[in-house]
Amino acid sequence: MRQLPEHERDLRKVADALRYSDPMSHPSLAVYEEQIQRGILALSSPEGTMSIPEQCEALLRQIADRNSRVKILK
Secondary structure (H helix, E strand, O other): OOOOOHHHHHHEEEEEEEEOOOOOOOHHHHHHHHHHHHHHHHHHOOOOOHHHHHHHHHHHHHHHHHHHHHHHHH
């Protein structure tokens, strides 16, 4: 976030969503966790088709989807 101060707010939202995400792990969640990991890695890559705010919004949706699936599994 220090390297991208203009996007600090968006990046903070993603960091907070990850921090407060349910840590439950289940084999059926592996696909979602991989998507989230790829999204985070894409944030650190300068090339890409989506802007940082768009990437952050996509990550927030993926995290929310994963969290809703965790609730179903409980």
